[in-house]
Amino acid sequence: MKKVLTYGTFDLLHFGHINLLRRAKELGDYLIVGLSTDEFNKGKNKQAYHSFENRKMILESIRYVDEVIPENTWDQKIQDVIDHNVDIFVMGDDWKGKFDFLKEYCEVVYLPRTIGISTSKIKNDLNVVKNG
Numbered sequence: 001m002k003k004v005l006t007y008g009t010f011d012l013l014h015f016g017h018i019n020l021l022r023r024a025k026e027l028g029d030y031l032i033v034g035l036s037t038d039e040f041n042k043g044k045n046k047q048a049y050h051s052f053e054n055r056k057m058i059l060e061s062i063r064y065v066d067e068v069i070p071e072n073t074w075d076q077k078i079q080d081v082i083d084h085n086v087d088i089f090v091m092g093d094d095w096k097g098k099f100d101f102l103k104e105y106c107e108v109v110y111l112p113r114t115i116g117i118s119t120s121k122i123k124n125d126l127n128v129v130k131n132g
Helices: 015-026 038-043 052-060 074-083 100-104 119-131
Strands: 003-008 030-036 067-071 088-092 107-111
Touching (some): 003 074, 015 030, 015 088, 030 074, 100 107
Parallel strands (some): 003 030
16 A cells, blocks of 8 residues: 655645645555644644644545644654655645655655645635725
């Protein structure tokens, strides 16, 4: 069985997230998503609208996702790859090169982002309407 791993906050879920998860799953048989915890997001100065538990529940309901694990730190990726016997690590290409250190443990793939959508764009568009 080929295992694939990706990470993210997955807040305000949109079709770009679904495209990433679908394409990641197509690379293997079993998709693991490392989901940023609320505490980890706080340390990144990033605030999610939905709590970790709610984001986890949403991800677990997506047919492409087989398992959700908590992402507590930047440094856990090597251990996650080893502990979960991961074959392929996947991230959006906006992270290109940032995770190449994992190449000695598994294949690293950077997938193109879905054009025209992002959580930041949604938040910005909602602020424009609200403050319009």
